[in-house]
Amino acid sequence: MTTALLTDHYELTMVQAAMKAGTANRRSLFDLFSRRLPEGRRYGVVAGVGRALDAIESFRFGDEELSFLLEKGIVGDDGAEWLANYRFTGDIWGYAEGEIYFPGSPILSVESTFAEAVVLETVLLSIYNYDSAVASAASRMTAMAGDRSCAEMGARRMNEWAAVAAARAAYVAGFKSTSNLEAGRSYGIPTIGTAAHSFTLLHDTEEDAFRAQIASLGEDTTLLVDTYDIEAAIRKGVELTGGRLGAIRLDSGDLALVAREARDLLDDLGATHTKIMVTSDLDEWQIAALSGAPVDGYGVGTQLVTGSGHPTCSMVYKLVARADSDDPDAELISVAKESKGKSTLGGRKYAMRRRDEHGVAEAEIVGLGTPPANDGNDRDLLVPMVRGGERVYRETLDEARERHLRVREELPRSALRISRGEPVLDTWIIDETGTEALSAYSNPR
């Protein structure tokens, strides 16, 4: 399916006007970044990278798209012809999927002709902004859950396709599974689920429902025990499985209290291996609050797919340098708008995570025009993704997930505090002379 029309109208009117003005082929560099983290967040998580690169490969204007654009007068014949032949031929580099980001981190850089790069603005931002919002929330949840497993179950509370992307982003941030079958098929994420309250209500008795479920899914299944009376349901589930019941799920009430009572009852009944899974409007705070309760796994829905209060990041895509002629070898000139409160920082950027001798992250270093000096402990953050139109970055979702869990470990301990706070790392912008050039993103302490 083409991603070509997941694009704002003005991207194409800009291409059309620039073609007419003879400026469409000026070599241009766009940066994708955010001026800030969502309020109270200590770090952000980059997600959607693989999806974004897929979207670029699918960015093709076919007959149907071109007819629409021509009929509506959005482009003329010359614009349509250019779009028909659209293939991204430039270079892209950026933060790898699962990487941590901070205000001002140059998350993605796209260099090509103006026209080739500008038309990708909307779809790249759509993907990065939502996927990173979900991953950023998910990472706080998995951090609070520690060794306990987190399952993504939010599809019903978010747009049907966004939900698939959310399951993927959650997995990158350490979730173990999803309820979403399309996410299972598209991305190979393990899917889970057994039964809803409706299944119990369908049957004449709860016992009938449990028998039906066990007959189909085995004794190792997870029984939902709060449709009527929790104690009676647990006793019945243990009885029907001879104590070998896989797990129970609790979906209502004071979960800490109910989980404690359920654990005691299960243990009394000899079902010491039966696990307890909790669901019901969980978020990272609730997960943290349940850390002392005998819970084995969390199922998270609404608050995950809505980014726990921050359903989007504020990432933007800005022209930061361009040539002053069509010559492909012309030098790029830094450019920046001066709009109030929205000024940008022109020029090519390099990024590094400064680490101390123990490997603990100390600062986000952004070099303007030249790579900042690496004292040996530091870690370069930019990865080549597309070179001359050729995709060179491709990895499994598990690689991204492992990266995330690894680089999260590098952060100072305060990063994983549940309370609201400032970004745990300052971002230092270093100019070509090696001195700090700009403190736009610093948080002096």
Added chain:
Amino acid sequence: MTTALLTDHYELTMVQAAMKAGTANRRSLFDLFSRRLPEGRRYGVVAGVGRALDAIESFRFGDEELSFLLEKGIVGDDGAEWLANYRFTGDIWGYAEGEIYFPGSPILSVESTFAEAVVLETVLLSIYNYDSAVASAASRMTAMAGDRSCAEMGARRMNEWAAVAAARAAYVAGFKSTSNLEAGRSYGIPTIGTAAHSFTLLHDTEEDAFRAQIASLGEDTTLLVDTYDIEAAIRKGVELTGGRLGAIRLDSGDLALVAREARDLLDDLGATHTKIMVTSDLDEWQIAALSGAPVDGYGVGTQLVTGSGHPTCSMVYKLVARADSDDPDAELISVAKESKGKSTLGGRKYAMRRRDEHGVAEAEIVGLGTPPANDGNDRDLLVPMVRGGERVYRETLDEARERHLRVREELPRSALRISRGEPVLDTWIIDETGTEALSAYSNPR
């Protein structure tokens, strides 16, 4: 594209288990409703209806979907065979698109066999929850904007496909246009857009950029004037068009102040017909605050596609009645779970908006098992959508949009107050004897 896997794993394990137990074909009735409005909201807007009915028509399990399900052991051969032949054969009725809803409104009812109806749970909720969240926020924005136009521009801040749905939901709630080309193609929504800051920065001077834009898009275009100096940009735009400039767009700063200065300058320059459009993190509060400023149109992004603080509704899909045998003529028995804080109301529901003799809405009436009496002023809310598997509800988006603007007019005036408040109508649940049965959703005043 099939919607079949936009489904939670457990829907299919329930079908599989119910088939084995011989209960899958029990006639069942599911209600889609919400127990509450988002905090502080005075009314909700139903959106996504047309998309939901499309999704049911596309709910087909092909070879690829079945192979995945079989390989993962989610269904067995008998389950896969049933899914391969899946066609919804039941009845669906509910609130028309654009209609207003309140806590407890029976927004959608799905009656069929248990298996046929339960598998639609996830995709129906995904669509209704997100689309209605956007429409509910959008309606407050268009109410505050009054006669001024609202344009949807949020694609870059939300998942790429959710953004298309958001543009559609916003249109239902009175938005006039969108920046989203896919929404233009898929739903015929007028698309708009001219140029971004990058277009100005691409050119050697702002004047070059304006000349290029005017040459391509005509004098009636909208110039973005805040890349450098707003006053200089406005003067240049007016000069280049001989005072016939279509509009300017302001995207930063104190918009009320800047719009006033811009209007004065435009008028001084004789460009009295040049309109002023504002963008930059607008929401319904900001739109209301700008009501005294000389603004002609609002472009709304982030806060629209994220539901202005409420990116999802809390709609649920619950089994409320079912037969106790496979007999298609067996009577339906009301069922309801008793989970703490999540209890449901069993049985078939009818809905009516009670209106006084002036046509002003007074209450949401839900009849349990029997239609409530209509005193002549009241308005029935349930519309047949699918009958015996045949879709009978199909309308243009403009019809839904007109309905929304019309039924919003029926609400008491306090509905359109910007401040946070309670639902403007109580929901009265009336039992078969005609007396108020349950006050679960009432807000006694």
